Structure formats: structure tokens, C-alpha cells
Amino acid sequence: xxxxxxxxxxxxxxxxxxxxxxxxxxxxxxxxxxxxxxxxxxxxxxxxxxxxxxxxxxxxxxxxxxxxxxxxxxxxxxxxxxxxxxxxxxxxxxxxxxxxxxxxxxxxxxxxxxxxxxxxxxxxxxxxxxxxxxxxxxxxxxxxxxxxxxxxxxxxxxxxxxxxxxxxxxxxxxxxxxxxxxxxxxxxxxxxxxxxxxxxxxxxxxxxxxxxxxxxxxxxxxxxxxxxxxxxxxxxxxxxxxxxxxxxxxxxxxxxxxxxxxxxxxxxxxxxxxxxxxxxxxx
Numbered sequence: 001x002x003x004x005x006x007x008x009x010x011x012x013x014x015x016x017x018x019x020x021x022x023x024x025x026x027x028x029x030x031x032x033x034x035x036x037x038x039x040x041x042x043x044x045x046x047x048x049x050x051x052x053x054x055x056x057x058x059x060x061x062x063x064x065x066x067x068x069x070x071x072x073x074x075x076x077x078x079x080x081x082x083x084x085x086x087x088x089x090x091x092x093x094x095x096x097x098x099x100x101x102x103x104x105x106x107x108x109x110x111x112x113x114x115x116x117x118x119x120x121x122x123x124x125x126x127x128x129x130x131x132x133x134x135x136x137x138x139x140x141x142x143x144x145x146x147x148x149x150x151x152x153x154x155x156x157x158x159x160x161x162x163x164x165x166x167x168x169x170x171x172x173x174x175x176x177x178x179x180x181x182x183x184x185x186x187x188x189x190x191x192x193x194x195x196x197x198x199x200x201x202x203x204x205x206x207x208x209x210x211x212x213x214x215x216x217x218x219x220x221x222x223x224x225x226x227x228x229x230x231x232x233x234x235x236x237x238x239x240x241x242x243x244x245x246x247x248x249x250x251x252x253x254x255x256x257x258x259x260x261x262x263x264x265x266x267x268x269x270x271x272x273x274x275x276x277x278x279x280x281x282x283x
Contacts, residue, residue, distance in 0.1 A: 002250045003153060005228075005257045010152050011145075011265035014273055015059060021276045022060045025283075032279035033062035034092040034118065034271075035084040037077065039103065040070035045096045048268075052094075055268055061275065062089060070100050077103065078111055085113045091282060092118035092275040097170070115282050118274050120144075120174065129174060132181045136281045138274050140174035145266030146207065146228055147178050153255045154205075154226060158183040163199045165189055165216075165243070166209030171230055175207065196220075208243040218248040226255040230263050 022032055034056055038049045049065055056063035066080055077095075084090045093116045099105050109117075114124045120139040128137045150157060162184045166172040172188060179186045189199050191210060200206055200220045208216050209230035221227060231243030242259030250256050257263055 002253055003255045004250070005149055005153055005255055005262055007149060007257060007262040007265045010149060011269035014148065014266075014269040015055070018269070018272045018276055019059045021280070025276070025279055026060065028283070030279055030283055031060070031062050031089070032092070032276050033064070033087075033090040034094065034275045035064040035066060035087075035090045036094045036096060037066045037068070037080060038096045039068045039072055039077065039099055042098070045098075049096050052268055052271060055272055056275070059272055061272070064090070072103075074103055074107070077108055081108065081111045085111075085116060090116065091279040092116055092271075094118050094271070116278060118271060118278060120274075121169070126169075126174070129177045129181075132177070136277070138278065139178065140171060141270040141274060142171045142230065142263065142267045143175035143178055144274070145270040146171075146175055146230070146263060147182075148270065149228065149257065149263070149266060150205065150226065157205075160184045160204040161202055162186045162205040162207065163189060163203035164207045164209065165191075165196070165200070166207075166211070166230070168209060171209050172207075179205075210243050212243055213241050214243070214245040216244045216249060218245070218252045221249050221252050223252045224254045225252070227253045227257070228263065229257050229259050232259055232264060 036049050036052055053063045053065050084093050093112045095108055109121045114122045117125055118138055125137045129139050162179050164172050164176055167190050176186050176188055187199050189196055197220050201222050203222055203225055205226045207228040211231055213233040227244055227249055229242035229244040233241050240260050
């Protein structure tokens with residue numbers, strides 16, 4: 001019988017744990033604070049940032065949503081980042097992506113203090129993850145959330161063959177490092193890979209983050225595999241689907257995430273978890 005990985009339930013449990021940690025910090029006089037910077041009015045970004053703010057406030061955190069018009073200058077956004085870097089009540093800073101093309105995304109991310117880089121995208125934090133360094137540092141919230149899902153359904157990750165479809169710096173590359181750091185054997189492929197089916201059929205764990213609706217069918221999946229669908233695609237009828245053909249793949253997979261309700265809730269829950277991490281690490 002296929003296990004439908006319940007991201008909403010696991011996120012709810014994680015939020016409960018985070019709320020307990022927030023309450024403990026408050027007893028010490030510390031309120032975890034997060035500042036989210038939103039540029040423009042991209043509908044998906046507006047929804048994501050609203051959900052992040054609501055969740056943070058529900059958990060008892062300080063939450064600031066700084067909105068800028070889409071034609072904001074680089075200097076204005078940098079000024080806001082420097083302000084929050086210097087604000088001791090803000091422990092986490094996040095820039096909602098994507099940004100308008102006239103803004104230099106790399107410069108803005110690198111301007112965030114590594115100790116407040118809650119998304120783990122700063123080059124110093126990326127380097128620490130890649131080198132599997134000891135100590136505390138933030139990592140990609142979506143990638144960390146996926147690891148939480150895997151740990152909830154698998155006895156171990158060590159020794160597993162993993163195929164990741166996608167090469168993004170937001171999810172796929174940090175996830176590759178996290179998996180390698182747990183002694184998995186990881187292959188990263190893309191839509192340009194020759195005979196992609198060879199790699200998907202040999203994967204004990206298949207992670208699909210290609211941004212292509214219903215890309216993976218059941219004949220491309222190893223029976224008994226764990227399938228993590230990172231994609232979220234809004235179709236013409238406004239129905240949301242993932243990068244995996246869920247109805248067919250669930251017939252062969254042992255574990256599979258639905259869309260919605262799989263990876264998505266874990267990203268926000270992990271963001272909250274990591275905000276509290278930063279508050280604890282830097283108190």
C-alpha cells in the first residue's frame with residue numbers, strides 16, 4: 001500500500017515544536033524576529049509572503065513584511081537589508097524570489113548578514129553546507145523540509161540511490177549536499193539529460209523539481225521508490241499539479257508527496273524553525 005506523505009501534518013507537528021521553542025525564548029526575553037522583503041505584486045509571491053507572516057505571528061514571533069514597488073531601485077532594497085542587519089530584534093531576513101530583472105539578486109542576497117540569512121543562500125552558508133562543516137548555519141528551507149519528510153518516512157537515507165531532476169540553487173543543489181552529507185549516492189539530472197529514464201528507474205528516492213507539469217509517469221519510477229514532488233504548476237483550469245503524474249505514480253511508489261499538501265507546507269514550517277534556530281544560535 002502506498003503511503004501518501006502528509007506534508008501538512010508533519011508541518012503542523014513541526015510548528016508545534018517551534019511554538020514551544022518560541023515560548024522558551026520569550027521567557028529569556030527574546031522574541032524571534034523575521035523580516036521578509038517583497039518587491040512587486042507577483043500573485044504567488046504575495047500569497048507566500050502573507051502565509052509566512054500569518055504563520056510567524058501565530059507562533060508568537062515578530063514578523064515584518066517590507067513591501068516595495070516593482071520599480072524600486074537596487075539602493076533602496078540594499079538600504080532595507082542593511083537596516084535589518086543592524087536591528088537586534090530581527091534574527092532572520094528573507095528576500096522573496098523571484099525579483100524583477102533590473103535588480104541584482106546575487107548582490108542583494110550577499111548583502112544579508114550570514115547570521116541572518118534564513119534561506120541559506122549566502123555564499124558563506126552555501127560553502128559550509130557543501131563542505132559539510134560542523135557548527136550551526138542555515139540551509140535552504142525547502143531542501144531542509146524535504147529532508148524532514150524523508151526522515152519521517154524512511155528508516156535511513158545512508159546508502160540510498162537518489163536521483164534529483166532539476167539543478168536550481170534554491171532546492172536541488174542544497175538538497176544534493178544534504179543527501180551526500182548523509183551518505184546517500186546522488187545523481188543530478190535535467191531535462192537535457194540523455195536517457196533520463198535510466199536514472200529515474202534506478203532511484204530509491206526520486207526528487208522532481210523540474211517545473212514541468214506531470215513530467216514523470218509510473219513507468220519511469222522504480223517500484224517501491226520514495227517520490228518527492230517539488231513542482232507546483234497552475235494549469236489553465238486553475239488546478240494545481242506537480243511535476244509527477246500523481247495518480248499513476250502512486251500505483252508503484254511506496255511513498256509519495258501530493259501536490260498540494262506535500263513539500264509546500266514544509267517550506268514555511270522549516271522557515272519558522274530556522275528563524276528560531278537563528279535566534280537561539282545568536283543570542
